[in-house]
Amino acid sequence: MDQTTTARNLELQRQWYGAPLGELCRDLCALFGVTQSGLAEILGISPAMLSLVMRGQRARIANPDAAARLSATLHLAHEVRAGTVPAGAVAGRLDEVRGNRTPGQESMGTAVSAPPPAEAGDLSPDAELRFVRRLRDLLTATAGAVDILDAAALVEARHPGLAEILRTCGAGRTDEAVALVHRLTTPDR
Known part of the structure; x- marks a missing residue:
């Protein structure tokens, strides 16, 4: 693999995740006390x-x-x-992550029913975070961040609000996505 492609990939990772995945994964290994192979096992991919x-x-x-x-x-x-x-709950939470499949999908790809959406203004901060995670997982299960950003650019002129949701929830930082969801779901006071 040439250096140009690697540099491009690392830049894409910075855009999508906020940092190169090498940095993020090493940090996860240190925080959770697992090896790189252990992290791969949690993620369900090969160490390679x-x-x-x-x-x-x-x-x-x-x-x-x-x-x-x-x-x-x-x-x-x-x-x-x-x-x-x-700290005592971390191992259990990692076990939950290990067993997770893509939200809304059975193992063979059959859609499952989702819980009913909350009414506008009914989202607690935890519910907003869960909603953002589910939305991001749904978007990234169907397209990469670059494709999501391209889609946002295509609809920007006619649907700027939708473009903002795509950019922020599909390819932006989680805290910015939570803030956007809060702003959009909280009635004016």
């Missing part, structure tokens, strides 16, 4: 595939289930650092 992604030889994890588990693991790391998940 994780290594390719971490070195920038692949821009992303293409398997939607594994990508969703990576997202959930990154969110768990944020919660651990924020102190909202006690």
Whole structure:
């Protein structure tokens, strides 16, 4: 693989995840006390595939289930650092992540029913975060961040609000997506 492709992949990772996956995955390994092979097992991919992604030889994890588990693991790391998940609960939460499939899908790809959506203004901060995660997982299960950003650019002129949702919830930072959901679902006071 040439250096140009690797540099492009690392830049895409910065755009999609906020940092190269090598940095993020090493941080996850240190935080959760697992090896790179252990992290690969949590994500449900081979250690070799994780290594390719971490070195920038692949821009992303293409398997939607594994990508969703990576997202959930990154969110768990944020919660651990924020102190909202006690140390004693981390192993159980990692086991939950390990068993997760793409939200809304059975193992053979058959859609399952989702819980009814909350009414506008009924979302607690935790519910907003869960909603953002589910929306991001749904979007990224069908397209990569570059494709989501392209779709946002295509609809920007006629549907700027939809473009903002695609950009922020599909390819932006989680805290920005939560803020957007809060702004859009909270009635004016």
